[in-house]
Amino acid sequence: SVTRRPLMAGNWKMNCNHLEANLLVQKLAASLTEKQLTDVETVVLPPFTDLRTVQTAVDGDKLLIGYGAQDLSPHASGAYTGDISGSMLAKLGCTYVVIGHSERRAYHHEDDAIVNAKVQAALTHGLTPILCVGEGLDVRDQGTHVAHCSDQLDGALKGLTAEQVAKVVVAYEPVWAIGTGKTATPEDAQEVCGAVRQRLAESFGQDTADKVRVLYGGSVKSSNVAAIMAQPDVDGALVGGASLDAEEFAKICRFP
Numbered sequence: 276s277v278t279r280r281p282l283m284a285g286n287w288k289m290n291c292n293h294l295e296a297n298l299l300v301q302k303l304a305a306s307l308t309e310k311q312l313t314d315v316e317t318v319v320l321p322p323f324t325d326l327r328t329v330q331t332a333v334d335g336d337k338l339l340i341g342y343g344a345q346d347l348s349p350h351a352s353g354a355y356t357g358d359i360s361g362s363m364l365a366k367l368g369c370t371y372v373v374i375g376h377s378e379r380r381a382y383h384h385e386d387d388a389i390v391n392a393k394v395q396a397a398l399t400h401g402l403t404p405i406l407c408v409g410e411g412l413d414v415r416d417q418g419t420h421v422a423h424c425s426d427q428l429d430g431a432l433k434g435l436t437a438e439q440v441a442k443v444v445v446a447y448e449p450v451w452a453i454g455t456g457k458t459a460t461p462e463d464a465q466e467v468c469g470a471v472r473q474r475l476a477e478s479f480g481q482d483t484a485d486k487v488r489v490l491y492g493g494s495v496k497s498s499n500v501a502a503i504m505a506q507p508d509v510d511g512a513l514v515g516g517a518s519l520d521a522e523e524f525a526k527i528c529r530f531p
């Protein structure tokens with residue numbers, strides 16, 4: 276069997292100014308021991324405007340916390356007003372970037388082609404994409420959620436080599452479970468996370484599929500994280516709301 280280091284990633288979404296970001300990251304680090312931070316990779320994903328804040332805290336106090344952005348431009352540089360490039364993020368010490376979050380797909384009309392271009396841009400700049408896939412309630416009710424997520428995965432990874440895919444983190448986030456308090460059951464999470472790994476094995480080989488960390492996201496809390504993490508194909512969680520409370524997110528990171 277393969278061991279994959281668990282990853283807990285806190286998606287702050289559009290929350291926290293500079294002062295709040297500084298407080299949150301310091302509190303989080305103070306709530307976890309060095310061993311806990313070594314055993315479970317702990318990452319925060321603040322808004323762009325807080326990245327320098329988080330970088331300063333992490334570098335200054337040598338915190339064992341990783342960080343990244345919630346989006347990036349598919350372009351390298353140039354006339355793209357309001358956008359942020361992968362090289363800018365890398366320069367700020369980011370190691371991760373969320374790509375294809377359901378809120379980006381819904382509110383910014385991001386399709387599989389854009390998501391694919393962003394995954395390529397992230398990898399070009401040495402950033403680890405946290406690629407989000409997931410179905411809405413309509414698809415879940417039709418029972419076609421596995422095919423839906425596999426299609427999103429195929430679209431997002433189009434043209435990538437197995438070596439590149441091995442570096443990607445996939446997050447299964449059923450849209451009906453995001454911010455709703457409705458968590459998928461551990462079995463629901465395993466069904467799709469297992470299918471994601473199966474699809475990766477078919478397309479890029481079992482060795483590659485075994486290296487990819489697959490996260491579950493959607494109303495994860497300290498009270499439900501252990502059961503979800505007990506599933507064989509769930510390697511971590513992408514946490515929204517609960518990651519804004521340092522003690523609660525620390526509890527999630529202490530799931531074992």
Ligand code: PEP
Pocket residue numbers: 286448452453454455456492493494495513514515516517
């Ligand atoms: C998310 O948006 O990535 C997420 C999982 O949100 P929440 O934990 O608040 O459901």
